[in-house]
Amino acid sequence: MRYVPTTPAEREAMLRAIGVRSVDDLFADVPERVRLRRPLRLRPALSDPELLRYLAELAERNGHADRLRCFVGAGAYDHFVPPAVWQLAGRGEFLTAYTPYQAELMQGELQAAYEYQTMVCELLGMEVANASMYDGASALGEAVVMARDLTRRDRVVVSQAVHPEYRQVLRTYTEPLGVRVAELRSEGGVTPPEAGAVDGRIAAVVVQHPNFFGCLEDLRGWAEIAHRAGALLVVACADPLAFGLLAPPGELGADIVAAEDQPLGNPLNFGGPFLGIIATREAFVRRMPGRLVGATVDSRGRRGFVLTLQTREQHIRREKATSNICTNEALNALAAAIYLSLLGPEGVRRVAELCVRKAAYLKSLLAALPGFELAFAAPTFHEFVVRTPRPASAVVRTMAREGFLAGLPLGRFYRGMRDGLLVCVTETRTREEMDEFVEVLGRVAAPRLRAVGGRTR
Amino acid sequence: MTDFPLIFERSVPGRRGHGLPEPDVPDRPLEELVPPQALRTRLPHLPEVSELDVVRHYTGLSHRNFSIDEGFYPLGSCTMKYNPKLHEEAARLPGFARLHPYTPEEWAQGALRLLWELGEELRELAGMDAVTFQPAAGAHGELVGLLMVRAYFASRGERRTRVIVPDSAHGTNPATAAMVGYEVVTVRSDPRGNLDLAALEAVLDERAAALMLTNPNTLGLFEEQVDRIAERVHAVGAQMYLDGANFNAMVGVTRPGDQGFDVMHMNLHKTFSTPHGGGGPGACAVAVKSHLEPFLPVPVVVREGERYRLDFDRPQSVGRVRAFYGNFANLVRAYAYVRSLGAEGLRAVAEHAVLHANYLRVRLAPYYEIPYDRICKHEFVASGIRQKRRDGVSTKDIAKRLLDYGFHAPTVYFPLIVEEAIMIEPTETESLQTLEAFVEAMVAIDRECREDPERVRTAPHTTPVGRLDEVRAARQPDLRWKPKG
Amino acid sequence: MYPEDYRYSTEHEWAKREDGRVRVGITRFAADRLTDVVYVELPAVGTQVQFMQPFGVVESVKAASDLYAPVSGRVVEVNERLREHPELVNEDPHGQGWMIVVEAEDPSELERLLDADAYRRHIGEA
Numbered sequence A: 001m002r003y004v005p006t007t008p009a010e011r012e013a014m015l016r017a018i019g020v021r022s023v024d025d026l027f028a029d030v031p032e033r034v035r036l037r038r039p040l041r042l043r044p045a046l047s048d049p050e051l052l053r054y055l056a057e058l059a060e061r062n063g064h065a066d067r068l069r070c071f072v073g074a075g076a077y078d079h080f081v082p083p084a085v086w087q088l089a090g091r092g093e094f095l096t097a098y099t100p101y102q103a104e105l106m107q108g109e110l111q112a113a114y115e116y117q118t119m120v121c122e123l124l125g126m127e128v129a130n131a132s133m134y135d136g137a138s139a140l141g142e143a144v145v146m147a148r149d150l151t152r153r154d155r156v157v158v159s160q161a162v163h164p165e166y167r168q169v170l171r172t173y174t175e176p177l178g179v180r181v182a183e184l185r186s187e188g189g190v191t192p193p194e195a196g197a198v199d200g201r202i203a204a205v206v207v208q209h210p211n212f213f214g215c216l217e218d219l220r221g222w223a224e225i226a227h228r229a230g231a232l233l234v235v236a237c238a239d240p241l242a243f244g245l246l247a248p249p250g251e252l253g254a255d256i257v258a259a260e261d262q263p264l265g266n267p268l269n270f271g272g273p274f275l276g277i278i279a280t281r282e283a284f285v286r287r288m289p290g291r292l293v294g295a296t297v298d299s300r301g302r303r304g305f306v307l308t309l310q311t312r313e314q315h316i317r318r319e320k321a322t323s324n325i326c327t328n329e330a331l332n333a334l335a336a337a338i339y340l341s342l343l344g345p346e347g348v349r350r351v352a353e354l355c356v357r358k359a360a361y362l363k364s365l366l367a368a369l370p371g372f373e374l375a376f377a378a379p380t381f382h383e384f385v386v387r388t389p390r391p392a393s394a395v396v397r398t399m400a401r402e403g404f405l406a407g408l409p410l411g412r413f414y415r416g417m418r419d420g421l422l423v424c425v426t427e428t429r430t431r432e433e434m435d436e437f438v439e440v441l442g443r444v445a446a447p448r449l450r451a452v453g454g455r456t457r
Numbered sequence B: 001m002t003d004f005p006l007i008f009e010r011s012v013p014g015r016r017g018h019g020l021p022e023p024d025v026p027d028r029p030l031e032e033l034v035p036p037q038a039l040r041t042r043l044p045h046l047p048e049v050s051e052l053d054v055v056r057h058y059t060g061l062s063h064r065n066f067s068i069d070e071g072f073y074p075l076g077s078c079t080m081k082y083n084p085k086l087h088e089e090a091a092r093l094p095g096f097a098r099l100h101p102y103t104p105e106e107w108a109q110g111a112l113r114l115l116w117e118l119g120e121e122l123r124e125l126a127g128m129d130a131v132t133f134q135p136a137a138g139a140h141g142e143l144v145g146l147l148m149v150r151a152y153f154a155s156r157g158e159r160r161t162r163v164i165v166p167d168s169a170h171g172t173n174p175a176t177a178a179m180v181g182y183e184v185v186t187v188r189s190d191p192r193g194n195l196d197l198a199a200l201e202a203v204l205d206e207r208a209a210a211l212m213l214t215n216p217n218t219l220g221l222f223e224e225q226v227d228r229i230a231e232r233v234h235a236v237g238a239q240m241y242l243d244g245a246n247f248n249a250m251v252g253v254t255r256p257g258d259q260g261f262d263v264m265h266m267n268l269h270k271t272f273s274t275p276h277g278g279g280g281p282g283a284c285a286v287a288v289k290s291h292l293e294p295f296l297p298v299p300v301v302v303r304e305g306e307r308y309r310l311d312f313d314r315p316q317s318v319g320r321v322r323a324f325y326g327n328f329a330n331l332v333r334a335y336a337y338v339r340s341l342g343a344e345g346l347r348a349v350a351e352h353a354v355l356h357a358n359y360l361r362v363r364l365a366p367y368y369e370i371p372y373d374r375i376c377k378h379e380f381v382a383s384g385i386r387q388k389r390r391d392g393v394s395t396k397d398i399a400k401r402l403l404d405y406g407f408h409a410p411t412v413y414f415p416l417i418v419e420e421a422i423m424i425e426p427t428e429t430e431s432l433q434t435l436e437a438f439v440e441a442m443v444a445i446d447r448e449c450r451e452d453p454e455r456v457r458t459a460p461h462t463t464p465v466g467r468l469d470e471v472r473a474a475r476q477p478d479l480r481w482k483p484k485g
Numbered sequence C: 001m002y003p004e005d006y007r008y009s010t011e012h013e014w015a016k017r018e019d020g021r022v023r024v025g026i027t028r029f030a031a032d033r034l035t036d037v038v039y040v041e042l043p044a045v046g047t048q049v050q051f052m053q054p055f056g057v058v059e060s061v062k063a064a065s066d067l068y069a070p071v072s073g074r075v076v077e078v079n080e081r082l083r084e085h086p087e088l089v090n091e092d093p094h095g096q097g098w099m100i101v102v103e104a105e106d107p108s109e110l111e112r113l114l115d116a117d118a119y120r121r122h123i124g125e126a
């Protein structure tokens, strides 16, 4: 039997040692009434070559980012992943280990997590970071619950320019706890700080930076307003590579950052596994969800690493735990640490700069393309919203046939934005691809206008 | 005796490990693109190292880990079975790994079809009617499950306030119940290690939203009265939640749906062999009976003829617990696993997991206390109480000493209801020879406990570091490296 | 080992009368069972505590226990030293390891607690 090494003779010998006659005897404690009395009705088993062929066939039916040139981001980013990242992270020693409960045997994973926590703190400008949450959206949900616990207040205000799926998750996490969520209107693609929105009943102000539309928010302004009212500033972030160039949220007054670290060396994976992170102030560490790795010494004074402050966690604190999280996204965190090591300070700065410059280039081309216009004037990082002459969803469908993933149509999330297309440019897009993108867009998306904008020089 | 360096300690200013491109677009002053006050003023302290430095560093760290690929990992409740290499190749196909979650549906048909087919297989295995893959791990699945239970009662205009959990339950169960706003009521186990039916009845009334049961339970024992329990729970209108962490013991033998469960989660990183990754990522399926289907998180994969689609229009849905659709790459692995084994192979998994566990149980019984010494399922719980009383050696010491013998330790001190618990789960993928070698090591340690207890108490002796000072780590938390000066 | 002039709760707190005030800590039995205390979460001065309701948490590496107030009243002092030196709870639980001082509303509540003899019986050390 595939993956079961026991031979019939060994099976008999083991049954004899146990003192039973058959394997059925080992299930004598399963009441007759609930036993399955027929074979499972499953698809037939496949041999290894058949299975790989079938999976390759399914894979090839997909318009993946090597087939359709990727101009969509919206929470999942096509950055370049150096081959060393997964050749290292994919090693069986990392891949097939469990959570490092036996620290002496798991220094590799533990040290990598400690290094990762450090790198996240550096990138986000925060004091402590955990060793991962499921994804950015669930990290945000947990961050808001954390803010509620820290402030003992039960209202939050959330910008409408936070990723709509993140907001949905935030509501799912907070609603059963009786937290009231109000939304802050965005104007011109940003969330202008508004003192009247925050009073002494508010636990947290939640903004995303750069926000869902790609625009930069005024975190400093919001931090001041939140702190004056005794509330916390919770910052969501879908691509921390932005902070290779932008001032990190920690320097702008963020109290908790909930980030998505997929962009750091992790594949698109049709949306998962991704890599959530919560980073915060040292003073809040005991209210933090998720695993934390700390440095210590062994019996002979050598440096070593352990899971620490575990009394926050479910296996000790049970219903009083800060979260129920157990399995996390450790391997993705390892990949992110490898990625950040390869890039170094100069590399993250370069990626961020390439993103900004390239996105600005495409923005200027699209602004000049007849029938298209930029939705917002606010400064952006590597994403921006463009208004399309036809419904954005139709544009995306047409462009896919032309070999492009043109962006995310916003109509699904924002009423009144059916002509809004969220476009992303990472360092992996070339000038040639962008020129072609605009040319094709001009041709197929605005057929009644004469295409003139394509070859701007 | 120098410490293994941190990647930061390998850093040399000016060294580089990447081959990123130069800008290919017209040069514009940065200040035109980003307002100066939004810019970072100092670069982050990341290591400055070459690619070879990075390769050596992480290869070195990998040698300081212990994995299934290296040796036996009898960690109870975690199902550390072999993770087939074929799965890795499949998950890394560009058509899966490079697929953006917002790819239009007509361009994601292969992925959606895989999800649909995996859903069909798991529904049959579970005896359930509908499934979601959105949660990222078991605990996240528990959250989805209880949110659905809550939404179900809300739709009937009922507000129930309690979730009942056995005293042997995993910590995630009560933690999840609290996250959904429920009061947790704990029920004790009976002397045979099953849920105490009388104790359950004593707390069961219309305040109960659900009973969260693990089956086989965390003692590795099948809940012999599971259908009776379900009857009682349903009699007060409450729901039966199965923590399916231990599903490995029953695939193809008995189905949770037939046992009376309304909703369950499956940890795909356990039964369905997706790798644990040193703590994650996992993957999870939550399967439900039809009365809970309207409450599934959005979106749900649906089939229309030969086309597959994501259905977002589900007004009674609990919403979302994460962005996108689930830990897809691991769902590819789980799918490959189910298709490699088929009906017969999956039943053989359960049978051999149970066979191996029982074999270890009888082989170890002469040396270690087995508090519930009867036919177990895929795992069993021994106790180090004999060694503790006789030799003053704790279960922790025994666990640490096992590391010297080249084995990962079993799960220890869980479940909480067994003193000095040693929870052993061998899985079906280990050979008789490996099981024998483990027995030999456990027997040798028992002898050491008598003859040279100090050796056990100070273990491990052969690992990259010795016993670590956890007290210091907690008293003076050092959670990040800091640059000098 | 258990001072005769203290009162004891079944949850292993001790209470020592000091004029109208009551000093509170945990017993040696509890401290030993917890093993090395790594953290004590205490209320701020001025907090109201209720008889046998939680007022804080004491933690070791592997366990966390709620602390129960052996008397109702206002917290007038907290042992700030425990922040830096939680090990005092293990080293001197009935002395320097004290946790809070409460301005008792109703000192007769202490009568509902155990005396040293009864406590020793409670923990099987009689």
Ligand SMILES: Cc1ncc(COP(=O)(O)O)c(C=O)c1O
Residues within 6 Å of the ligand: A325, A326, A327, B077, B078, B137, B138, B139, B140, B170, B172, B173, B214, B218, B243, B245, B246, B267, B282
């Ligand atoms: C019995 C039981 N329930 C729940 C869980 C939690 O699952 P996960 O780690 O996938 O979140 C585990 C895993 O350790 C478990 O063993």
